[in-house]
Amino acid sequence: MAMERLRHLGWAVTPQRLSILRVVADAKDHPRAETVFERVRREHPHISLATVHRTLERLAAAGEVCKVTPLHDSARYDGNSAPHHHVVCVRCREVQDVEVAEFDHHWRGIEQIGEFKVLGVALEVRALCAACQQKTEHARSSRRIAR
Amino acid sequence: MAMERLRHLGWAVTPQRLSILRVVADAKDHPRAETVFERVRREHPHISLATVHRTLERLAAAGEVCKVTPLHDSARYDGNSAPHHHVVCVRCREVQDVEVAEFDHHWRGIEQIGEFKVLGVALEVRALCAACQQKTEHARSSRRIAR
DNA sequence: TCTCAAATGATAATAATTCGCAAAGAGATG
DNA sequence: CATCTCTTTGCGAATTATTATCATTTGAGA
Numbered sequence: 001m002a003m004e005r006l007r008h009l010g011w012a013v014t015p016q017r018l019s020i021l022r023v024v025a026d027a028k029d030h031p032r033a034e035t036v037f038e039r040v041r042r043e044h045p046h047i048s049l050a051t052v053h054r055t056l057e058r059l060a061a062a063g064e065v066c067k068v069t070p071l072h073d074s075a076r077y078d079g080n081s082a083p084h085h086h087v088v089c090v091r092c093r094e095v096q097d098v099e100v101a102e103f104d105h106h107w108r109g110i111e112q113i114g115e116f117k118v119l120g121v122a123l124e125v126r127a128l129c130a131a132c133q134q135k136t137e138h139a140r141s142s143r144r145i146a147r
Numbered sequence: 148m149a150m151e152r153l154r155h156l157g158w159a160v161t162p163q164r165l166s167i168l169r170v171v172a173d174a175k176d177h178p179r180a181e182t183v184f185e186r187v188r189r190e191h192p193h194i195s196l197a198t199v200h201r202t203l204e205r206l207a208a209a210g211e212v213c214k215v216t217p218l219h220d221s222a223r224y225d226g227n228s229a230p231h232h233h234v235v236c237v238r239c240r241e242v243q244d245v246e247v248a249e250f251d252h253h254w255r256g257i258e259q260i261g262e263f264k265v266l267g268v269a270l271e272v273r274a275l276c277a278a279c280q281q282k283t284e285h286a287r288s289s290r291r292i293a294r
Numbered sequence: 295t296c297t298c299a300a301a302t303g304a305t306a307a308t309a310a311t312t313c314g315c316a317a318a319g320a321g322a323t324g
Numbered sequence: 325c326a327t328c329t330c331t332t333t334g335c336g337a338a339t340t341a342t343t344a345t346c347a348t349t350t351g352a353g354a
Contacts, residue, residue: 012320012331033310048334053311055332061237069216074310087263090208098260102253113245116234116274123270127263159300159351180341195303200342202301221341 001025009062019043020055024065024079030086030095032074063120068095085123091132098125148172156209166190167202171212171226177233177242179221210267215242232270238279245272 002021006013023039024031031039037052056077060067066078068086076095078086083104088095103123111118149168153160170186171178178186184199203224207214213225215233223242225233230251235242250270258265 014320014332016333046334050312050335051333057311087260087265089263090266096261096263103250106249106253113234113272113274114243115277116236116243116272117280118234119237119273119275121270121272123268125260125263125268126266127260128266130262133264161301161351163302193303195305197304197343198302204342 005064009064011058016040016044016047016051017055019047020052021059021064021079024056024059024077027079030068030076030078032076034074036077066122068122068124085125087125087127089129089132090126091128094129098123152211156211158205163187163191163194163198164202166194167199168206168211168226171203171206171224174226177215177223177225179223181221183224213269215269215271232272234272234274236276236279237273238275241276 002018002025003013005021006017011017019040020036023036027036027039029035033053033056034049036056037047037049040047040052056065056067056075059065060077066080068076068078068088078095078097080097084097084099085103086095087098100123107121149165149172150160152168153164158164166187167183170183174183174186176182180200180203181196183203184194184196187194187199203212203214203222206212207224213227215223215225215235225242225244227244231244231246232250233242234245247270254268
């Protein structure tokens with residue numbers, strides 16, 4: 001699978017790339033580059049962090065993986081390239097996939113916006129996860145001004 | 148205007164903040180922190196870049212300005228806090244506003260997704276601007292394998 | 295005007311990512 | 325399989341964006 005994807009992209013098939021692709025595909029946690037690095041390292045103790053960054057970046061540019069950028073901090077990658085979107089907690093930065101069927105349906109067929117040629121749409125829902133909602137309640141009740 | 152916004156947030160009204168707010172509100176180019184800094188500097192030669200970062204960040208957290216994160220590079224800020232979205236060229240990183248009325252209509256009223264409490268939605272359309280479309284054509288025709 | 299928490303400026307520190315380059319490896323060809 | 329060429333890798337240094345620290349200043353209410 002990973003091999004075919006690389007072939008299809010016209011890229012050289014290297015063990016590092018195979019491993020990175022597999023790790024990202026298996027990950028369910030939207031890992032960041034460093035995390036992918038740690039996992040790939042178990043198979044390839046000599047792989048370099050730079051290689052992981054380079055590869056993820058190229059894969060994202062090619063649309064093979066999805067790059068989520070929760071406001072702040074580092075980029076997160078998602079091996080799921082099927083149409084789906086993300087909710088991210090603005091407080092703890094947890095990311096979770098969401099499907100918004102109606103939304104995707106609406107976009108299907110839109111190929112042009114003004115002078116821009118549409119490649120894809122990334123929907124990021126800014127939200128508060130359950131845990132952080134509670135924490136925020138507490139903080140709020142003990143301060144004068146909210147927000 | 149800027150002053151009322153600060154008052155409304157319950158923040159101290161400082162000349163630096165007034166200036167930053169005005170610059171972001173007037174900007175039509177989704178400037179990054181450093182650019183805002185350069186502009187504010189014309190009025191306040193002694194302002195610190197840290198202040199600009201701090202202020203933009205707090206404004207974004209308060210929902211007063213919109214933070215766009217075009218894949219890669221630095222955050223871009225948009226003074227337009229009315230509901231709207233962004234198209235970003237994946238090649239040159241140009242950002243442009245888009246309105247997607249039907250989309251906003253669809254989201255109105257959605258306050259919860261699973262355990263997440265929705266605060267807002269950011270839609271980023273990955274695209275190629277006209278100029279980059281051409282450049283990409285050329286690159287493509289002179290290489291063996293595209294992408 | 296006085297007081298004090300909040301905001302600022304300067305600079306150091308950190309974190310994420312990218313760059314430069316030599317060495318190793320992939321894939322095409324004979 | 326031997327060879328040639330172009331791509332990819334690993335390493336470490338460099339860069340870039342952002343945040344933290346802290347002494348000093350300043351806004352705003354009493």
